[in-house]
Amino acid sequence: MKLAVHRFSRIAAVFAGVAVAMTSFTASAQGVISHESWGDILETYVSPGPDGVNLVDYGALEPNAEDREKLDAYIAQFDGADIDAMERDAQFAAWSNLYNAVTVRYIVEKYPTDTIKPWYSTGPWKSIKVRAGDELISLHGIEHDVLRKQWSDDPRLHYAINCASYSCPDLRTAPWVAETLDADLDDAARAYVNHPRGVRVDGDSIDISSIYKWFEEDFGGSEAAVIDHLLQYAAPDLAEKIAARRKIDDYDYDWSLNDAAK
Structure with missing residues (x-):
C-alpha cells in the first residue's frame, strides 16, 4: 500500500520535492541521519495525558502542511542512507525512530480514526512500507526482521x-539517540512496567500487557522469565506484590488510538 501524497500547490510541491531529495542525498552521502526534525514533531505534538500515557495530537498535525512536510523530509533521509555503517546504538535509534515516524504519518493520513487495528483486522504493519537504505521495508520488517533479530538479546526493544x-509503550517526547540510548531504554521500561497498562495488581490477581505474551520468547521464554523482567523495572511496592504472587493471571491490550483528542 502506498503512503498517501499530501495535497499541496504545484509550487509548494516542487519545493517540497527538492527539499526532500536534497535531504535524502545528504543523508546518503554522509551516512548520517539527523533526528532533529523528528524531535521537533515529537516536542510539538506529543504530551502526557491525564493518566500518564503519552498522547499524540494527530488532529493538530493533520492540517499542518509545514510540519507534515517536515515529517516527510525526515523519513526521506532514510532512503539510500547506509544505516549498517552506523555504530550499533545509532542503528537502533535510527530504526526505532523511523518505525515511530512512519506510524505517525500513517495515522495522520487516516485521521480521524479510532484505532490502527480494527477488531477484524490483523493490522496494517505488513502493508505500511518505507524506503530505508537500498530496500523497501514494512513496519513488520523493521520490528521483526531488523530489531528483533539484530537485538534479540535486549527485550527493551x-x-x-x-x-x-x-x-503500547509511550511514544517519547524526544527521539531516540545513541548517546543516551541505554539509560533512555531503562527509563522507558520502568515507565511501562509501573503503569497499569503494563502491570496491574488487583488483590491477588496480576494482569499484564499482552506484549509480554506475544513476545514471551524475547523476555526469556517463560512466565517465570517475564516475571523476572518485570521485577527488574518495577518500583519497590509493585515489585513486592509481584514477588509475592509470582504468577500471571491474565493479559490485556487496548488498541484504541493514543489520540490527545480522546
Whole structure:
C-alpha cells in the first residue's frame, strides 16, 4: 500500500520535492541521519495525558502542511542512507525512530480514526512500507526482521517502538539517540512496567500487557522469565506484590488510538 501524497500547490510541491531529495542525498552521502526534525514533531505534538500515557495530537498535525512536510523530509533521509555503517546504538535509534515516524504519518493520513487495528483486522504493519537504505521495508520488517533479530538479546526493544495504541509503550517526547540510548531504554521500561497498562495488581490477581505474551520468547521464554523482567523495572511496592504472587493471571491490550483528542 502506498503512503498517501499530501495535497499541496504545484509550487509548494516542487519545493517540497527538492527539499526532500536534497535531504535524502545528504543523508546518503554522509551516512548520517539527523533526528532533529523528528524531535521537533515529537516536542510539538506529543504530551502526557491525564493518566500518564503519552498522547499524540494527530488532529493538530493533520492540517499542518509545514510540519507534515517536515515529517516527510525526515523519513526521506532514510532512503539510500547506509544505516549498517552506523555504530550499533545509532542503528537502533535510527530504526526505532523511523518505525515511530512512519506510524505517525500513517495515522495522520487516516485521521480521524479510532484505532490502527480494527477488531477484524490483523493490522496494517505488513502493508505500511518505507524506503530505508537500498530496500523497501514494512513496519513488520523493521520490528521483526531488523530489531528483533539484530537485538534479540535486549527485550527493551519493545519499549522503543510505538504502535499508536493506548496500551503500547509511550511514544517519547524526544527521539531516540545513541548517546543516551541505554539509560533512555531503562527509563522507558520502568515507565511501562509501573503503569497499569503494563502491570496491574488487583488483590491477588496480576494482569499484564499482552506484549509480554506475544513476545514471551524475547523476555526469556517463560512466565517465570517475564516475571523476572518485570521485577527488574518495577518500583519497590509493585515489585513486592509481584514477588509475592509470582504468577500471571491474565493479559490485556487496548488498541484504541493514543489520540490527545480522546
